[in-house]
Every structure is written in C-alpha cells, then in structure tokens.
Amino acid sequence: MSKKSIGMLIYANPDYYPPTVNAIHLLSKHFDIILIGRNQDPCTHEYPPNVKVYRLGKYTTLRERAQLSARAKLWEYINFIIKASQLLKDVSLIYAYDTFGYTVAYVCRAFLPQAVPIIYHSHEISEQLASLSSLSGWVDRAERKWIDKAVLNVFPDKDRAEFVQKRTNLQKKPLIVPNFPLKSFFEPPKDWSSLIKKRWEDITFFYRGSISDTSAMQEIVTAASLLNKSINIKFVGFLTTSNAEKLRKWVEHLKMSTHFSYLGTLPYKDLQAPTLLATVGFGLYKNTSFDRVACASACNKIYEYAACGVPTIVSDFPTYREYLANETWVRFADPDNPQSIVCAVDDILSDFEKYQAMCLAARKAFEEKYNYESAFSPLLSTIKELVQDPR
Structure with a gap:
C-alpha cells in the first residue's frame, strides 16, 4: 500500500x-x-x-x-x-x-x-x-x-x-x-575531551547566520580586541557588499585582520565542522525590530551551537532570559555593548573545568529537549x- x-x-x-x-x-x-x-x-x-x-x-x-x-x-x-x-x-x-x-x-x-x-x-x-x-x-x-x-x-x-x-x-x-536542529543530523564527536581541550587552547569566536549591524558584527570583533587573549574570530553566512566593506574597515581599524576570517556562505551540512571547533558561539541580535526580540525559540543558531556542545552568548532581552535563564551553557550580554560581551566571555573562559561542564551541558540539553x-x-x-x- x-x-x-x-x-x-x-x-x-x-x-x-x-x-x-x-x-x-x-x-x-x-x-x-x-x-x-x-x-x-x-x-x-x-x-x-x-x-x-x-x-x-x-x-x-x-x-x-x-x-x-x-x-x-x-x-x-x-x-x-x-x-x-x-x-x-x-x-x-x-x-x-x-x-x-x-x-x-x-x-x-x-x-x-x-x-x-x-x-x-x-x-x-x-x-x-x-x-x-x-x-x-x-x-x-x-x-x-x-x-x-x-x-x-x-x-x-x-x-x-x-x-x-x-x-x-x-x-x-x-x-x-x-x-x-535535527538530532539525527548532529552526531556527537567521538572524543569530547580532546575536542574541548582543543577549543580551550585555540580560542575561537564563531558566528553563523546573516551578518550585519543587527547581529552585532562590530561589537563581537571589538570584544575580541579588548580581551587579554589571543582570539580567532570566524563568521559564516550571508553578508551584503556594503556590510562586508564596513566589517573589513572595522577589523582593520582594530588591527584584528590576522585574527579574523570570513568563511563565506556554506551549505548547512558543511557548517557542523567549523561549529564543533568553536570555543564560544554568538546568537546576538540588537533590538531593532520586534522579530529580533521575539526570537528566543526561533533563533536556530542558538540550538545548533548547543547541538555541537558550544557555550553560547545571547542577547540580554527579557524574552531570552525567560526561555534560557536556567541553561548553564548560556550567557547573556548587551549586543550594543562590547564590554558586556567581554564580561560574558570572561565568565565562560574563567576555568577549564567549568568550560568543559558548559560544553557537555549544552549537548545534553540538545539531546534531551532542544531537538x-x-x-x-x-x-x-x-x-x-x-x-x-x-x-
């Protein structure tokens, strides 16, 4: 039949x-x-x-x-x-x-x-x-x-x-x-311990999605420049010509060119590999329209980071706090304030054992409820x- x-x-x-x-x-x-x-x-x-x-x-x-x-x-x-x-x-x-x-x-x-x-x-x-x-x-x-x-x-x-x-x-x-994300698509790595250690030793800020002022593209780069650490920044996703030029000039202005990489737009299936290597994922939106605020469970990148066991920084909006406040792998920051982002990063990277626990908690949350x-x-x-x- x-x-x-x-x-x-x-x-x-x-x-x-x-x-x-x-x-x-x-x-x-x-x-x-x-x-x-x-x-x-x-x-x-x-x-x-x-x-x-x-x-x-x-x-x-x-x-x-x-x-x-x-x-x-x-x-x-x-x-x-x-x-x-x-x-x-x-x-x-x-x-x-x-x-x-x-x-x-x-x-x-x-x-x-x-x-x-x-x-x-x-x-x-x-x-x-x-x-x-x-x-x-x-x-x-x-x-x-x-x-x-x-x-x-x-x-x-x-x-x-x-x-x-x-x-x-x-x-x-x-x-x-x-x-x-689909659980069947995001298979866990074979060796979490080695992967997390690699992330810790090679700190990478990662953003996946449409790249613009409203996704705090400049603030993320600024935060990286303010931290007393060697940090790589990797962006992947749709980027208009005007935003690309604006971002390039900002990266050069902060003398971060050797630390910044734009990976272009990648097929969804090819995004998992670079995400797995990220130390911190960003899901920041600015309060420029209601759909950016009403996005706590609509912002798929947040849960794609969780699927890859990546601690994540999201916008400090009441809607996001209501939905994610109890998640130990999530930190909140003001998307308009680079220093607020720095504080969130410092908290995530304050201790290796704490960081490792956040990575594992993110993956567990994905497997149990965010799939x-x-x-x-x-x-x-x-x-x-x-x-x-x-x-």
Whole structure:
C-alpha cells in the first residue's frame, strides 16, 4: 500500500530553511512529499527518495529576483500558483510556509478536485504591511484575511504567535514548534575531551547566520580586541557588499585582520565542522525590530551551537532570559555593548573545568529537549490525524 502524499509549499529555496528541511525529513518517514519552491540560488540539499522536489520558474539568484519589476514579480507569482495547483491535485494535506507560500496554498485549494486541509507555518513576521504598490502588500493583506482558514497555525516562538494574533482575526490556538536542529543530523564527536581541550587552547569566536549591524558584527570583533587573549574570530553566512566593506574597515581599524576570517556562505551540512571547533558561539541580535526580540525559540543558531556542545552568548532581552535563564551553557550580554560581551566571555573562559561542564551541558540539553524530533512530535501527530480524517 502506497503512502499518502503531502504537499509542502515555500516561496523560496527550501534548502535555506533548516526547520523546513527538518520537517521534510521527519514527514517523509510517514508520507510521500511533493515539495514546491522557487528555482532560486544553488540547490545544496539532498532529500529522501520519496520527496519529489519542484523548483518552479526561471533560475535566478536572490539578488536578481530583488531587481525584477513589480509586474514581473506578479506574473511570476501567478505562474507559480498555476503550476503549484497542478502539482498538488493528488495530495491529502498542504503544509505551507510563510506569507507567500500560504497565500499560494489557499488559492490553489480552490482548484483542487477535493477538499484539502492546510497547515500554515509562519516563520517571519512583519510589523507593518507593505505598500499596495508592491506584490508583497497584496499578499500581506491576503494572508491577514485568510489566516484563520488554515486548520492549524504554527509559529516558532510564542511571542511571535501572540504578535500575529493581536494583528489578525486568528482566534484558534496556534502550535509552537521551535526552530531546533535535527538530532539525527548532529552526531556527537567521538572524543569530547580532546575536542574541548582543543577549543580551550585555540580560542575561537564563531558566528553563523546573516551578518550585519543587527547581529552585532562590530561589537563581537571589538570584544575580541579588548580581551587579554589571543582570539580567532570566524563568521559564516550571508553578508551584503556594503556590510562586508564596513566589517573589513572595522577589523582593520582594530588591527584584528590576522585574527579574523570570513568563511563565506556554506551549505548547512558543511557548517557542523567549523561549529564543533568553536570555543564560544554568538546568537546576538540588537533590538531593532520586534522579530529580533521575539526570537528566543526561533533563533536556530542558538540550538545548533548547543547541538555541537558550544557555550553560547545571547542577547540580554527579557524574552531570552525567560526561555534560557536556567541553561548553564548560556550567557547573556548587551549586543550594543562590547564590554558586556567581554564580561560574558570572561565568565565562560574563567576555568577549564567549568568550560568543559558548559560544553557537555549544552549537548545534553540538545539531546534531551532542544531537538526538532521532540519539538515536531505534536505537529506530526496532528498531521497524521488530519491525513486520515481531513474534515
């Protein structure tokens, strides 16, 4: 007997969203998957055999797409909806991500031969609606009007869920599925003792993710320059040309060029190796928008550090303290204050035995509670029930 099919929609390259990739891997054990995304940037992930991947549209980079005219973006979106509705005709459930993907799913459902439940998983939030002169403006308003039509709404953080509920007509209780890593992907090293000793002897500050002022890129480098230690700094992730130039000048200004490395953007599977060698991981966001504050369980890098047993410094926001205050491997710092970061680092590196205990505690926390298998389990059970009885 063949498995039932689930359609998964994201109006982007799904490879770039670890929680989406994790969900696909867990769902593919129980269902065949029709995965629909945009033909955008390089494909970096290999999916299970029963996942059929459709990357719609002409291949372009993210930068090229941003330069398209409003008319071109509209036609691309319409064509995406038409092709997606054809691919989804035999699925038993649609699992849609973010505003553009959910709006596609809602429109597509009208063209399907049978009623299909939709689950809406919203990663991102916008404090203001985009202008009606843009496609985003129309899609934002459609999402607000139709958000309550999903059989279930999913968010990665409770504060984000509350934010959306206050600004829409969503009355149903949402489900919170934090952006934790997949346990099966993050295998532990064979020799923790040797690895931790190597970290201690070769101190490395590590940041993975989008690099900008809002992620305290300059403050992290400044903190390293203030410490009376030889410290290497390694950044990996998306970096705009303007931010790259700004960061380069700042590194040179502090005479830290020989200690700083930018590793570029790496496929997700290649990030584990440099993370394992990090002494301290950084998950700092500045309070520039609500989504940066409402990120305690949505910031996947924090828990990727935990998966690699790396002590982590996060922003000293009440939302983060509420969620992580009892974690012995976490320290808090003001992302706008390099001296605050220095104090957090000094605490982490004050004693080798203490540092070793923090590393092991981080990995234990990941294995016991901060993994996607555990976080996704309630949603997986709901999907199984919906596919059997989609009413």
